[in-house]
Amino acid sequence: MSQKNLLKTNFNRVFSTISLAAVLLTGAKANAQEQKQSTASAALSAKLINLESATNEPFRFSLTLHNSTSSxxxxxxKAELPVGWQMSSRVDGSTVTSLNLEAGQSREIALEITATSNAKAGKYIIPFKAVSPAQTLSVALEAVVKGNYAAILATPSGRLSEELTSGGHKDIELEVRNTGTLPLQNLEVTSQLPSGWETSFEPAKIEKLEAGKTARVKVLLRVPDKTIAGDYAATFNLAGNNVSSQAAFRIFIKTSLLSGWIGVLVILIALGCVYALIRKYGRR
Known part of the structure; x- marks a missing residue:
């Protein structure tokens, strides 16, 4: 073998050795990086990273933070939130924005994230971080907005006043409107009335109301006898699993015609008695 070929062979051997060493070094660095990331990931973890909720219900995540350093x-x-969203973190029931951990110590964090009322349905990725001078730990949380719950209690005409006679009764028609994007369930209407007044509802409960739909509730309002004439307040409340609303009514009570005539008759009798007494004793 010529000297030229020998030099070429030795060069190829040296180049192969250097290349192999570079590959092994790159692999070692990658493994070290992966191990470091794995350790950091394990130091901040969530029991569930994906939660689904409506816009008017908070997302509640449970996380564990571990200090894996030696000090x-x-x-x-902190968290990177969409514009307008709110976050609060609690440890042992107290709201905190930072946390002191001894080396090797772990603590549970209750994280509550609230979306804006107009947040669009969809999945939102929320990076949550625990940052110290020695390390930055992070976990990617997923908040899935499925829509919103909303309802209005009103009347078909929009009128919120009624007139009744003392001792009488009246039918009032209420309208329940599902103004959200999700179905409503177990809706019930109740009342707050002056003492002695009574109401009954038909139907007593609305089992389910789809988004954009309305339902009618008939209210039978009864007023006791001898109710003093005047203005009264009556409030009807709507409550369900996810919503609440109310309608405040002004109720005007007037006395019955018969009661009026009886009152007039009593006054006339009293005046007659006074007149008779004056004629009788006025002559003496």
């Missing part, structure tokens, strides 16, 4: 760390708790 005490002060972790700042």
């Amino acid at each position: 005490r760390q002060l972790y700042e708790l």
Whole structure:
């Protein structure tokens, strides 16, 4: 073998050795990086990273933060939220924005995230971080907005006043409107009335009301006898699993015609008695 070929062979061997060493070094760095990321991930974890809720119900995540360093760390708790969203984090029932952990210590964090009322349905990725001078820990949370619950209690005409006679009764028609994007269930209407007044409802409960739909509730309002004439307030309340609403009525009570005539008759009798007494004793 010529000297030229020998040099070429030795060069190829050296180049192969260097290449192999570079590959092994790159692999070692990658493994170290993966191990570091795995350790950081394990230091901040969530029991469930994906939660589904309506816009008027908070997302409640349960996380565990572990100080994997060899010294005490002060972790700042923060999240990258969509515009208008709110976050609060609690530890042992107290609201916190940062957390002190001794080396090797772990604590449970109750994280509550609230979407805006006009948030569009869909999945939102929320990075949550615990940042200390020594390390930055993060976990990607998923908040799935499925829509919103909303309802209005009103009347078909919009009128919120009625007139009744003392001792009488009247039918009032209420309208329940599902103004949200999700179905409503177990809706019930109740009343707050002056003492002695009574109501009954038909139907007593609405089992389910789809989004955009309305339902009618007939109310039979009874007023006791001898109710003093005047203005009264009556409030009807709508309550369900996810919503509440109310309608405030002004009720005007007037006395019956018979009661009026009886009152007039009593006054006339009293005047007659006075007149008779004056004629009788006025002559003496």
